[in-house]
Amino acid sequence: MPKKYKSKHARVVHEAMRGAYRAGVINEKTMRQFDESCLTKVNRRLSASQIKKLRRREGVSQAVLARHLNVDTKLVGEWERGLKTPSGPSLKLLALVETKGLDAIA
Numbered sequence: 001m002p003k004k005y006k007s008k009h010a011r012v013v014h015e016a017m018r019g020a021y022r023a024g025v026i027n028e029k030t031m032r033q034f035d036e037s038c039l040t041k042v043n044r045r046l047s048a049s050q051i052k053k054l055r056r057r058e059g060v061s062q063a064v065l066a067r068h069l070n071v072d073t074k075l076v077g078e079w080e081r082g083l084k085t086p087s088g089p090s091l092k093l094l095a096l097v098e099t100k101g102l103d104a105i106a
Contacts, residue, residue, distance in 0.1 A: 017031065046086065
């Protein structure tokens with residue numbers, strides 16, 4: 001998945017620092033700080049009903065969506081009932097499915 005940068009300048013800085021990280025010039029903690037400052041975030045949280053509508057729009061079961069997101073089917077059900085909320089990679093993948101459809105991650 002291509003990275004989304006806050007600006008053209010942020011892209012240039014991040015790519016330079018990524019090279020420095022690969023060369024061993026900066027450590028992982030410093031690279032995370034550059035990630036935080038240069039890359040855009042998925043700020044939008046999806047509500048339980050939005051996740052359910054998204055899954056239905058794509059015409060798949062909870063089990064199929066779970067397989068695509070690499071999570072337990074039970075977890076998708078908990079998201080849809082509002083017992084838990086997606087975060088991290090799951091949230092990013094759901095945001096991608098929301099904008100580009102399930103085929104984008106299939």
